[in-house]
Amino acid sequence: MSCNCSEFQETAENLQFLNKSILDIVTKLDEQTSMLNRAVFKSATHCGCIEIHATKQLFSDRKTLEENKLDMDTHVEGMLCPKCREKIEEEMGELIFYLASMCAALGLDLESIMNSKLEHLKTLGIYNLL
Ligand SMILES: [Zn+2]
Known part of the structure; x- marks a missing residue:
């Protein structure tokens, strides 16, 4: 079953009873971002299926953007285990739910925004990263 953004937004809007106020939506969206970040970090600190080794990104003025892009690192080593993957996907789904709720409350259309x-992104290509 593929996802239709408009249907997703409409369903989120219809199920949004307790947090209908834009104030509640904004705080829930913020809270959900923290929960997603926590799920990502717990994959490294509690489960250990991934490791995060952050180092300075090396950017050279003598290389092209495309060459520099190849040198950039996610700082993630390993792969998410099924349990961590499921948890992160669940938290991302919640985040999208609150984003769709915010769109509905403000009369915006998630699909047209995407x-x-x-x-x-297509127009700017790699220059979007700057
Ligand atoms: Zn894991």
Whole structure:
């Protein structure tokens, strides 16, 4: 079953009883971001299926953007185990739910925002990263 953004937003809007106020939506969205971040970090600190080894990103003025892009690192080593993957996907789903709720409360359309951003990314390409 593939996802239709408009259907997702409409369903989120219809199920949003307790947090209908934009104030509640904003705070829930913020809280959910923290929960997602925590799930990512717990994969490293509690489970250990991934490790995070952060180092300074090396960017050279003598290389092209494409060459520099190849040198950039996610700082993630290993792969998410099924349990951590499921937890992170669940938290991401909640985050998208609150984002869709915010769209509904403000009279915005999540699908057109995604389409607009996609066009922007395609137009700017790698320069979007700067
Ligand atoms: Zn894990």
